[in-house]
Amino acid sequence: MTDAILGQVALGYSPFIDRNRTVTATRLTVFPLRPDATLDASQLLRAVGSVWPADGARVSLNVASESLLQDLLKAEPTINVMIEVPAFMASDPANIEPLLALHKHGNTMLLKGRPLKELPREVLPCFKYSIIDLVDDRRATEGPHAPNGAVRSISHVQAGIASIAEMEASFNRGAAAVLGWPIDDAVAMSTAGGKPAGQTDLQVIVELINRVDKQEPIEKLEGTLKRDPSLAFKLMRYINSPAFGLSVEISSFRHAIMMLGYQRLKRWLALLLATASKDTNLKPVMFAAVRRGLLMEELVRGSGDDEMRNEMFICGVFSLLDRMFKQPFADLMRTIPVPQRVFQALVENTGPYQPYFDLVKAVESESLFDFRAAADNLMMSVSEINRAQLRALTTAAELD
Template identity: 35%
Template sequence: MNEANFIVREPLLDPKQRVIGFQLSWQSPDQSTEVSIDSLNLLLAFVAEHLHDDEKGFLLGDSLLFLEAVPELLQADALTLLPPGNTVLILQKKYFASETAFEAVKNLRQLGYGICLRGAEITTLERSFFSQISHIEVKLNAANFASQAKVYASLKRSSVRMVARNVSTWPDFDACSALGLDSFVGKLHLTPRPSAAPKALNTSQTTILQLMEMVRKNADIQQLESVVKRDATLAYKLLRYINSAGFGLRTEVQSLKHAVQMLGYSPLYRWLTLLLATASTSGYSPVLLETAIVRGRFAELLGQLKMSKAEAENLFVAGMFSLLDRLLGLPMSEVLATIQLPESVTEALISRGGAFGSYLALAEACELNSALVGSLADSLKISSDELNTAHLSALVWAKNISLAA
């Protein structure tokens, strides 16, 4: 692979803030420069190779996958590896002027693939396109929202789904949801919704923190079980996570004691970190939790390339904790005051410094399309192929975990 190619992602949200898919693209520092046909073909082939399994099929389950395309790619071999019902190709409006491209679009639509129209002026959009597209990308213009609302209402009566961009505030998100927009692409999910609720740990979170501290100190298993038994729901969710496809166990774990016997204390700590995030009652966005899971796993996989298994597992904790303040609705300083973490994890969380800081920063950069991706990868001696493989693997792993939640 070309060393300059790094996959970045944007989550696709539904009106309930759930992740329904991802848009994957190469990092493009210069947004004014069109990505070459070869680069787009390379991305399509790489994604198809890593998200398709001959036995399991599409590894992201029911998630949608949005990929930028050009007419030359509409008959690419790699496209046949991606399920039509989950794959949406983004095409600029200008390509619809080509009769050859339009015929290729019609053929793909008959096979069930989605087509997302980009760059159209929706106020003057030719209705003849509607029969051949599944989605249309719209950009919110807050200054002209009233006139846009009328167009959105008109589009809502068609079968074309609207994908919104430029939605930067939660009030705008709510307004677009009310108007019938189907999905949203962007980074709004990293900004938690304002909450009037008092910010304090609930009973379940307090119990989980107690368990995490006990696990850190290798407390007797009977002591752990006595704490877990106070909360039947907590015990159930913990076993659900441990038995999820994300862990890949061949034998079902029946109890906490069984889990420690099979796995030891270190993996148990990571699952408690997950439980701590999901035990929030502050009304956090579901996408925030999935982002934390992906970030944690992504950082861990990067760490596995260069460090021990135990150190890499600590990177997972660092990734999860990096969004825990937003998930819990508490300042990071208060979150860190509730539990003693390894110094390397704390340093990474506070300053992105220390042995773990660059790994965590690199995982973040790929979700933010940061210009630092290349330099961070170089500093850690991680190739683009290794980075992109870890990124897609983290998405698959998080999908399996989400199914167990």
């Protein structure tokens, strides 16, 4: 990944989530760092292809540069690459030909924003979805009797979602998907009778983490895991995934400990804990937690410090456990052993890992201002951060 464009843009990402709470695609937002920069569309597509190859998952490009977007419209991206087109560009007669060509090529296009004038009749069939921000959705603000202008001829994706309640309401209004991380109130919505979903599963994993932390004999660890065979299967699946990079297949929990050792096993138990809930409302939360862990690890991959990388992974993966357990971190960390630097970041919002956590949240919020501030605070180059993002997203795709 040596393309110059990774030092000329800031990247952010968020998921497309359907009504089954399944992540169906990833949105990659691309901000130019300088408005006058000349950006190479082919370099961007090569970087995108390294994570989302032609036979891979879908990605939607949200490009905040008109000139770069014009070049992308004239390129021939692989058909799993979706393109978001602002309404003002879709309304411009000069773009009719490239829009028709991209549609003929088989790429999905999404209309972004409310058109100020009617779109050319020829380009209307080119758009499969429109992206409508919640604050601009007249159906949301004016109810079912919205004016005729709110009638939609194509399916829509709802942006600006911050909570499960808003997501539910969007789907009830007919949204095909929501865009973003609806995790603000996932705790309240994912519980029944005041207990987190999948409580038994979570308790088993917490017990395993404690036993691994104490380096108890393998027999005791196996006995704990046997209480839930489905968790044992999930752990083995993670460890044998391409993301783990082992040259031999792990056939048993005992084999895993022999091959990995207690410290490396602990990070994968952390991953298992963050993805153990069976509650569908928590799917976006689990998705976000895994990607946080992978990105935080990648941000320090060049440090040469294996302990720091493992701790950063655990910090990111655990960063949403308060929502899953419906408990503040200060209470959770009394039962789940974590390194001191992870404790500082999650409980006290301080310590050496906090600036990295701020950067991860800036990436998720797709905020150029916050991205710049966090990068400056860490004294990391934009190209380093972008490469870390792409590596993390590649590993996440392997885990999926």
